[in-house]
Amino acid sequence: MPTETIAWTDGHVRLIDQTLLPTETRFLDLTTVEEIWEAIKMLRVRGAPAIGVAAALGVVTGVKDSPAQRWEDFERDLSKTSDYLASSRPTAVNLFWALDRMRRVAESVRDQSVEAIKRRLLDEALEMIEEDNRVCLAMGEHGASLIEDGQGILTHCNTGGLATAKYGTALNAVFTAHRQGKRVHVYADETRPLLQGARLTAWECLQEGVPCTLICDSMAAVVMRERKVDLALVGSDRIAANGDAANKIGTYMVAVLAKEHGIPFYIVAPLSTVDMSLPSGDRIPIEERGKEEIIQGFGRQTGPSDIEVYNPAFDVTPNHLISGIVTERGIARPPYTESLRAMFE
Amino acid sequence: MPTETIAWTDGHVRLIDQTLLPTETRFLDLTTVEEIWEAIKMLRVRGAPAIGVAAALGVVTGVKDSPAQRWEDFERDLSKTSDYLASSRPTAVNLFWALDRMRRVAESVRDQSVEAIKRRLLDEALEMIEEDNRVCLAMGEHGASLIEDGQGILTHCNTGGLATAKYGTALNAVFTAHRQGKRVHVYADETRPLLQGARLTAWECLQEGVPCTLICDSMAAVVMRERKVDLALVGSDRIAANGDAANKIGTYMVAVLAKEHGIPFYIVAPLSTVDMSLPSGDRIPIEERGKEEIIQGFGRQTGPSDIEVYNPAFDVTPNHLISGIVTERGIARPPYTESLRAMFE
Numbered sequence: 001m002p003t004e005t006i007a008w009t010d011g012h013v014r015l016i017d018q019t020l021l022p023t024e025t026r027f028l029d030l031t032t033v034e035e036i037w038e039a040i041k042m043l044r045v046r047g048a049p050a051i052g053v054a055a056a057l058g059v060v061t062g063v064k065d066s067p068a069q070r071w072e073d074f075e076r077d078l079s080k081t082s083d084y085l086a087s088s089r090p091t092a093v094n095l096f097w098a099l100d101r102m103r104r105v106a107e108s109v110r111d112q113s114v115e116a117i118k119r120r121l122l123d124e125a126l127e128m129i130e131e132d133n134r135v136c137l138a139m140g141e142h143g144a145s146l147i148e149d150g151q152g153i154l155t156h157c158n159t160g161g162l163a164t165a166k167y168g169t170a171l172n173a174v175f176t177a178h179r180q181g182k183r184v185h186v187y188a189d190e191t192r193p194l195l196q197g198a199r200l201t202a203w204e205c206l207q208e209g210v211p212c213t214l215i216c217d218s219m220a221a222v223v224m225r226e227r228k229v230d231l232a233l234v235g236s237d238r239i240a241a242n243g244d245a246a247n248k249i250g251t252y253m254v255a256v257l258a259k260e261h262g263i264p265f266y267i268v269a270p271l272s273t274v275d276m277s278l279p280s281g282d283r284i285p286i287e288e289r290g291k292e293e294i295i296q297g298f299g300r301q302t303g304p305s306d307i308e309v310y311n312p313a314f315d316v317t318p319n320h321l322i323s324g325i326v327t328e329r330g331i332a333r334p335p336y337t338e339s340l341r342a343m344f345e
Numbered sequence: 346m347p348t349e350t351i352a353w354t355d356g357h358v359r360l361i362d363q364t365l366l367p368t369e370t371r372f373l374d375l376t377t378v379e380e381i382w383e384a385i386k387m388l389r390v391r392g393a394p395a396i397g398v399a400a401a402l403g404v405v406t407g408v409k410d411s412p413a414q415r416w417e418d419f420e421r422d423l424s425k426t427s428d429y430l431a432s433s434r435p436t437a438v439n440l441f442w443a444l445d446r447m448r449r450v451a452e453s454v455r456d457q458s459v460e461a462i463k464r465r466l467l468d469e470a471l472e473m474i475e476e477d478n479r480v481c482l483a484m485g486e487h488g489a490s491l492i493e494d495g496q497g498i499l500t501h502c503n504t505g506g507l508a509t510a511k512y513g514t515a516l517n518a519v520f521t522a523h524r525q526g527k528r529v530h531v532y533a534d535e536t537r538p539l540l541q542g543a544r545l546t547a548w549e550c551l552q553e554g555v556p557c558t559l560i561c562d563s564m565a566a567v568v569m570r571e572r573k574v575d576l577a578l579v580g581s582d583r584i585a586a587n588g589d590a591a592n593k594i595g596t597y598m599v600a601v602l603a604k605e606h607g608i609p610f611y612i613v614a615p616l617s618t619v620d621m622s623l624p625s626g627d628r629i630p631i632e633e634r635g636k637e638e639i640i641q642g643f644g645r646q647t648g649p650s651d652i653e654v655y656n657p658a659f660d661v662t663p664n665h666l667i668s669g670i671v672t673e674r675g676i677a678r679p680p681y682t683e684s685l686r687a688m689f690e
Contacts, residue, residue: 218595251584
């Protein structure tokens, strides 16, 4: 049974601090919106769908003590909370999708009492968790249909239950195939700089009993060349209308290497990750993070302190390198401008 | 002025402990062959040409106290020392090249006294250092001719002075271009798992005053796509007769990415790295190293202790991805079977 990544418990947010895994399993109880903002910013909770859930619960937390009695006053507090949470991380569209959804829900009941609006917001956030679970299970089934018995599957970053409320995206497709009795072997890129593959994916595979070999990112080319890998499955933080997909830095590298070796490369992501307002991926904002993640990542200084560092947290894989996009409603195929639009109809 | 990576000082080996850089500059005085074996094995000295020099000085150290009075007895001690040093690291051919050269030199004076043979071995090792310096300076000139004013150059692992006795291979080509007045900018792959790019290349660029940006290996694809990089220059640990080249793990990834982005990819390595006895790269032995380098590399545990890890220290780049091989005698071009053979004539 997967760990619950994030939940609403006794009137507050409880989440597993992913920065401490795999050596420590610690749950945090967060009672203020500032704590939730910090947890998103510092990647205590990460993964596009999980960030969406954290944002929704962040809205609930931020407005629950609002003294407003009228919609106009409450709306001001709601906007403030929402804008604040939006400033935590820029790339994952699920964050903005969740904030927008919470605002629309509030507006739809604006003629009710503030207490009723607050209850409606909590119900919506809890429904988003349930929805995330259903969506992940559906993606897992569709994704598993791509996996054949005996295959090696390369993953990048973490796309297991820890990336969502509970079940996961790309890694859940592998776990679903495993539960169906297919023999699978995960090759997990460690995913520098923050090592979500080493810390989280490897840990989840061990928990699930799925064979997994951990490699450095630069070894992906070699395991492909040695035919250890038959398929690459990754997640996404924002997909443009044409199928260009932003994901953890290094994903574009995996896609180029997969093409060179004739290995299918699939994105597994819910439709909440698709940003139909963006015609192509070059408009996706890419978060740049601090140099300390690269030269001081894990307890010891590993580069000169005065060296210049480039640390984009994401990259964009162009649609022509993507074999298909697995969503909860099935697998979109090129041309994505048409197939993704059809998914929303 | 570059640091002397390894030298013979006051009757023993002195080398800079590269595992402590960039935070500590410590020189080690090694007086036994066991200490030299350990220094090679643990990468206190690394880089194919520097390993060759370390092996030659290791032979001198291993036999200097031999009580043998006759060639037959001395030859037994020499063989034992040589076989022992050969067991330190399997991939870099320069190690075996240096050991073989030392043995042949000893044999050429076998009719002299053991003391004279010992002196001859020391002279040969010192000549190898001088030769390495001349060869590096020549490669630097040839390599610099590939670099145009204003270019970005991607490097992988460390190929500066620390990889040789003093001057370096691929990185020295960049430094030579810089000294010629060309504006250059190095993009240094950090080079997981042991971070020679972050620890050594970045440090050497700062020492030399050459602009350098440190990136994670998985970001190489992005800096190429963003046209920050015009050229890729790497070293090699063993080159087969057909031009297939073994080098630090991740080099093959760089070569595939360079091809995808239309970026020239060059190897810079002395002819002592070319193993004409191997028709192709699939016969190059690849060293596999321990899992702790990947899950416990930075002083803190970054992966589950019971996860399976694949840690090849090198990969082989096939000749068709290599634009040219820069040696001390000029730049070999495809087909390498002919051009490399011509270099030895």
